[in-house]
Amino acid sequence: MSDPANVGSGQEKLVGIVLVSHSRAVAESVAELAKALAGGGAVVPLAPAGGTEGGGLGTSAELICGAARSVDRGAGIALLADLGSAVLTVKALLAEGDELPDGARLVDAPFVEGAVAAVVTASAGADLDAVEAAAVEAYTYRKV
C-alpha cells in the first residue's frame, strides 16, 4: 500500500463504477472480465450500461442514470465510456447537473484496460481520485 491516505481497510464506502458502451454485450463482458480480474478484494459496485433500452446498438441515458444510481454508495462514481455517443451522452448528463448522482465523474481511460484498473483499485477501498488515476494510467501501458 504505497499511499495509505487513499487506500482503506475496505470497511468504508466503495467507489461505484459504470461501464458505458455502444453495445450491451461489450459493457456486460467488460464488467464480467474486470470483476473476475479483481479477484479477492471487496465486491465493487459495478454496473454495465450498454446499448439502447431495447438491446440495440446505441446509448441510453436512462440506462446510464439507472446504472449510476445502482452503484452509488456515497463515495463517488467513475464512469468509463467507449465510442462517440457513449462519451457524449455521459458528458451531456454530467452537464445537466441533476441527472447523475453527486460525485459522478467521466474517467478518461481506455475502456477495457481502464475498467480492469478501476475495478481492481476500487476493490482495494481506494477513493475516487485513486480509481480515476489508475484507470487513466492504463493509457500508458504500451503494447509495441
Next chain:
Amino acid sequence: MLDADFFRRWLTAATAAVDREAARLTELDSPIGDADHGSNLQRGFVAVSAVLEKESPATPGGVLTLAGRQLISTVGGASGPLYGTLLRRTGKALGDAPEVSEAELAAALRTGVDAVMTLGGAAPGDKTMIDALVPAVDALGTSFDAAATAAEQGALATTPMQARKGRASYLGERSIGHQDPGATSSALLIGALAEAARDE
C-alpha cells in the same frame, strides 16, 4: 416577440421535417456513418412533440430545455446529446422570460452552438452540424429566412470537406464527396424555425 407557442410550433415543424426527411438522413449516414441518423432523430423528435404536448411549458426557455432533455434521453446516438445540448443551453440562456425578442433568440442560440462545439470538440470545417449551425446563427441577425438559407448552404458546403470528428473521421479522405448528415439535419431544424416564423 416570440412566446412559448412560437417555440412549440418550431419544434412541431422540426418533428415534421425530420419525419419527412428521415429516409434521406439515414441514406446520407450510410456511406460515412452507421445509417441510423434519420431513425434516431425521428424517435427523438416524436418524443419531444409528445412531452411538449403533455407538459406544455409556459416559457420559451421551458420549451427548449424540456425538448433538449428529451432528445438526450431518447435519441440513442451521438446526435441525442449534441442536439439535446443545443436546445437545453439555448433554453437556459433564454431564462424564465415569457416572451423573447429575435435578437435574444439569436444570442441564446449562439450560446447553444458554442456548447455543442465544447461538447463534441468540433470546429467549423470539420464536416459536422456546426457547419450548418454557425452560418445560420450568423445570419439570424438578418432574418429567419436568411438563417434557413445559410444553414442549407452550410450543409451543402460539407460535401467536399474531409471529416475530422465522429465516425466519419475514421474514413479520412473517403469521407470527401458526401454531404454530412448532421449538417443536413441541422439545416432542417433551422428551416423549421423559419417555417414557424412565417406562421406568426
